[in-house]
Amino acid sequence: MGDSDKKIPLLEVKDLGKDFVSKGSRGKKTVHALNGISFTVYQGETFGLVGESGCGKTTAGRVINCLTKPTRGQVLFEGKDLFQMSKTEMKKARREIQMIFQDPFASLDPRMTIGKIIEEPLVIHRIGSGNERREKVKKMLERVGLQPDYYNRYPHEFSGGQRQRIGIARALILNPKLVICDEPVSALDVSVQSQILNLLDDLQKELGLTYIFIAHGLSVVKHISDRVGVMYLGKMAEVVNAEQLFEKPAHPYTQALLSANPIPDPDFVKQRIILEGDIPSASNPPAGCYFHTRCRYCKQICREKEPPYRQIGDRIVACHFPLE
Amino acid sequence: MEKLLEVNDLRTYFFTPDKTIPAVDGVSFHINKGETLCIVGESGSGKSVTSLSVMQLVPTPPGKYVSGQILFEGEDILKKTESEMCGIRGNIISMIYQEPMTSLNPVFSIGDQLMETLRIHQKLTKKEAQKKAVHMLSLVGISDPESRMREYPHQLSGGMRQRVMIAMGLSCEPKLLIADEPTTALDVTIQAQILDLMKKLKQELDMTILFITHDLGVVAEMAQRVIVMYGGRVVEEAEVREIFKNPRHPYTLGLLKCIPRMDSRQKLEVIKGMVPSPDQFAKGCRFHPRCPYAKELCTREEPPQQMIGTTRVTCHFPLHTEKEGERNGRQ
Numbered sequence: 001m002g003d004s005d006k007k008i009p010l011l012e013v014k015d016l017g018k019d020f021v022s023k024g025s026r027g028k029k030t031v032h033a034l035n036g037i038s039f040t041v042y043q044g045e046t047f048g049l050v051g052e053s054g055c056g057k058t059t060a061g062r063v064i065n066c067l068t069k070p071t072r073g074q075v076l077f078e079g080k081d082l083f084q085m086s087k088t089e090m091k092k093a094r095r096e097i098q099m100i101f102q103d104p105f106a107s108l109d110p111r112m113t114i115g116k117i118i119e120e121p122l123v124i125h126r127i128g129s130g131n132e133r134r135e136k137v138k139k140m141l142e143r144v145g146l147q148p149d150y151y152n153r154y155p156h157e158f159s160g161g162q163r164q165r166i167g168i169a170r171a172l173i174l175n176p177k178l179v180i181c182d183e184p185v186s187a188l189d190v191s192v193q194s195q196i197l198n199l200l201d202d203l204q205k206e207l208g209l210t211y212i213f214i215a216h217g218l219s220v221v222k223h224i225s226d227r228v229g230v231m232y233l234g235k236m237a238e239v240v241n242a243e244q245l246f247e248k249p250a251h252p253y254t255q256a257l258l259s260a261n262p263i264p265d266p267d268f269v270k271q272r273i274i275l276e277g278d279i280p281s282a283s284n285p286p287a288g289c290y291f292h293t294r295c296r297y298c299k300q301i302c303r304e305k306e307p308p309y310r311q312i313g314d315r316i317v318a319c320h321f322p323l324e
Numbered sequence: 325m326e327k328l329l330e331v332n333d334l335r336t337y338f339f340t341p342d343k344t345i346p347a348v349d350g351v352s353f354h355i356n357k358g359e360t361l362c363i364v365g366e367s368g369s370g371k372s373v374t375s376l377s378v379m380q381l382v383p384t385p386p387g388k389y390v391s392g393q394i395l396f397e398g399e400d401i402l403k404k405t406e407s408e409m410c411g412i413r414g415n416i417i418s419m420i421y422q423e424p425m426t427s428l429n430p431v432f433s434i435g436d437q438l439m440e441t442l443r444i445h446q447k448l449t450k451k452e453a454q455k456k457a458v459h460m461l462s463l464v465g466i467s468d469p470e471s472r473m474r475e476y477p478h479q480l481s482g483g484m485r486q487r488v489m490i491a492m493g494l495s496c497e498p499k500l501l502i503a504d505e506p507t508t509a510l511d512v513t514i515q516a517q518i519l520d521l522m523k524k525l526k527q528e529l530d531m532t533i534l535f536i537t538h539d540l541g542v543v544a545e546m547a548q549r550v551i552v553m554y555g556g557r558v559v560e561e562a563e564v565r566e567i568f569k570n571p572r573h574p575y576t577l578g579l580l581k582c583i584p585r586m587d588s589r590q591k592l593e594v595i596k597g598m599v600p601s602p603d604q605f606a607k608g609c610r611f612h613p614r615c616p617y618a619k620e621l622c623t624r625e626e627p628p629q630q631m632i633g634t635t636r637v638t639c640h641f642p643l644h645t646e647k648e649g650e651r652n653g654r655q
């Protein structure tokens with residue numbers, strides 16, 4: 001597998017599944033949010049997760065961060081299963097995995113000062129004395145490009161970009177190994193988005209972080225990721241390194257997703273593949289290949305048999321007829 | 325070319341007890357018949373307030389149209405009475421809103437909402453309105469339109485709701501369609517469907533569209549002409565090719581450079597600082613605190629408008645291409 005062979009896996013996700021059961025007046029309904037996804041994240045890399053809304057990318061992030069328990073499958077962090085750990089082991093692992101949330105307006109408690117918000121993880125894990133913590137927070141504020149004397153201010157005094165910086169500071173204060181970024185820039189203006197992307201890039205180089213970067217904007221994912229997993233309806237359609245994905249997509253879904261991305265160049269003529277219809281409901285997924293209802297290469301076998309994961313060179317793809 | 329809409333020196337301010345917020349401050353532009361004009365800008369640049377002003381939907385108070393003209397086919401919309409406006413809204417000028425999730429009424433069926441416009445403006449009978457509504461739904465690509473008419477907004481997906489919004493906006497065959505970020509809340513694949521649909525309908529119905537967006541990729545795809553807004557003002561107005569090939573305003577250039585490109589993984593260029601909130605605009609040129617080329621003059625005086633070729637730019641030191649740069653001593 002080329003370069004990635006030499007790398008040390010930090011996180012291994014194996015056949016992860018998550019069902020949500022809702023009980024309504026018309027009986028039980030099961031939504032299969034995750035349907036057996038597998039991927040490996042190596043130390044120091046950025047793994048991008050893309051897909052349309054409802055494809056399960058946020059659920060994947062939440063399960064990896066132990067915010068919700070999976071229905072089946074394993075998440076191995078440094079070789080240990082997160083969901084078989086004892087309480088003390090778990091608490092230690094939680095320090096190593098942190099999350100940056102999507103909406104910087106909703107993810108900060110409006111009644112806490114930003115100093116307290118960033119300090120809270122240290123308090124929970126009983127690290128340092130009050131003064132040490134304060135120093136640490138101030139250093140972190142500076143590191144993410146905010147002034148240390150903002151310590152006593154409240155979230156409403158900050159703009160979206162600054163709040164996202166606060167969210168990043170809170171995630172990094174415990175020196176985590178893995179940071180899950182759940183659409184960290186999609187709520188921001190473009191001019192601020194590039195500042196945050198650059199900050200994430202710098203922090204990764206400086207602190208040797210590993211990122212799982214969840215997004216629906218392909219150009220952002222391409223920019224920041226080393227490897228990318230494309231999700232569709234709770235399944236992984238394709239996992240490959242970023243270069244190859246954008247040059248030669250193997251899964252018809254990836255191809256359609258790429259062609260739907262608007263290119264900021266009026267002279268760029270492209271063959272757009274318009275996907276018909278909407279993403280099917282996860283409570284009632286189609287039989288066979290999940291994508292067959294919208295796939296333009298669909299054949300009889302796609303309607304009947306679920307495609308296996310195939311390894312082609314560096315990539316893993318789930319399709320009966322991968323594109324050459 | 326015939327001008328359909330002409331906005332002259334529009335100022336829409338909001339008055340609160342302790343401050344005045346100049347959300348739109350001296351905006352002028354025009355739309356020719358049959359073209360698509362895009363307004364680009366970040367949050368707080370005044371693009372939505374501009375479009376709401378055209379529809380006269382800015383809540384007054386606290387808002388007030390302080391000065392300016394909005395000429396639609398030569399008549400000033402701002403001088404119309406409320407009842408005259410009711411005859412215009414949804415009929416001659418209609419609007420598609422950003423959030424397909426919240427802009428439909430949850431307690432009425434799709435059909436009722438579609439027929440309402442037709443019955444009010446075109447005085448159709450119930451039967452005629454129903455027929456027209458079904459036709460509109462099939463026009464925007466909704467399958468099985470008869471049964472969809474009886475469904476409620478929560479039964480439809482985001483893309484479908486936006487299609488219903490478009491059907492509603494187009495049902496009275498308006499002369500001008502204002503689309504305020506119609507695809508921002510949608511997935512890329514659905515966005516591609518909707519943009520495609522709008523382009524097709526524009527050709528079929530010969531519509532004029534005012535398209536508001538912050539996504540330059542969408543601009544490249546939809547627009548014939550573009551205006552770039554910053555801080556409640558128009559900083560640049562140009563043909564779509566000119567905007568991308570020869571941006572004249574430093575802000576336009578900055579916006580273009582900070583989009584992550586699919587073809588390279590270089591460090592992104594940034595526009596330093598943040599988007600100012602409308603009550604804290606800088607003196608002089610409003611962009612000067614973030615502008616890499618700002619000089620002392622920019623902090624003092626408001627920049628004049630100048631024409632460079634077909635581009636109208638509001639800057640003391642507009643950018644020049646390399647060839648022109650030799651002549652002007654800077655690039």
